[in-house]
Amino acid sequence: MSTLHTVNKSPFATGALVSCLDHCKDGDAILMIEDGVYGGLTGTTVADRVQQKAGSVAIFVLSPDADARGLATDRLLAGVNGVDYDGFVDLVADHDRTQAWL
């Protein structure tokens, strides 16, 4: 039993990502979409927290959203992987529930 969490807010605008990180469980997945993709960047004030979770929680950014915002793959934290919309669909199907951190 696991959860896919979606985060669509920049971590510099709201606490959604941090709250999600604080509530997700080992084996869950986090997908950053829309402005949420900024949470996957290196060198930010939340990067350490995201990186720490990346061992026990699978963390993804939605590539079309990252591309739209000009975030090159090499700016993403190690262990944060890109998925396209088909990958998003697979993540939803592969987890028991989806929780949006609006």
Next chain:
Amino acid sequence: MSEVKKFLYVNRKAPYGTIYALEALEVVLIGAAFDQDVSLAFLDDGVFQLTKGQNTDGIGVKNFSPTFRALGDYEVTKLFVEQESLDERGLTTDDLQEVTYEDEDDDWAEKPSIRVVSRAEMADIMANQDVVLSF
């Protein structure tokens, strides 16, 4: 009903500044008719929804906070409030309104609907649902 699912309504936003809290409550009230296993989660700014003493006279918006006290009549009796979210906002349970329900399995004894849980317990509650509706 043949299939009972666990529904969690997640409230993370403060009231009045945006409509989410009010329209979330409207879903809860309608959803109560479906006889599902319903819980409400209040965390982050969502804990502000339950504070006492809300007075909206000066902003011309309906004060919907009394509606929480009616939830027991709809058999919505599990309101989980996160302790850490209260602490971060300088709130204690004394700042929250009293919400109770009458327990039909216990000779209609009046019991508190609000249950303060730790962040870890909240994570467990979230991980134990079939449907999570976020507002």
Next chain:
Amino acid sequence: MKFGVVISEGPYTHQAADSAFHFVKSAIAKGHEVPRVFFYHDGVNVATRLSVPPQDERNIQENWSALAKEHGVDLVVCIAAAQRRGILDDNEAKRQGKDASNIAEGFRISGLGQLIEMGIQTDRLVTFGD
């Protein structure tokens, strides 16, 4: 697998209706079913047929209407949220004494019960909002 989708933000200001659209298209292309999409909060504004975006921009309402037609997706607009925001079908316009309706093809106005029902009847529920 059956997916239910909630859209809770309006078009153009927020990306939610666009993200949901791409998600639903991919889900259907991959062989999943999306029997219903429920529009709530400002999401109901997607359903107006009176929006006229510039021609070189996507038309969010038309995209959804076309998807509904092609794949039989039930686009349900919450009645309480719609009435607050001026989204009306012919019946509601008449009932409320308004001089026009504005709901687009493929959308229908119904109650919040449709959201709960969607949660009960689908395998997964995905929310796009703010």
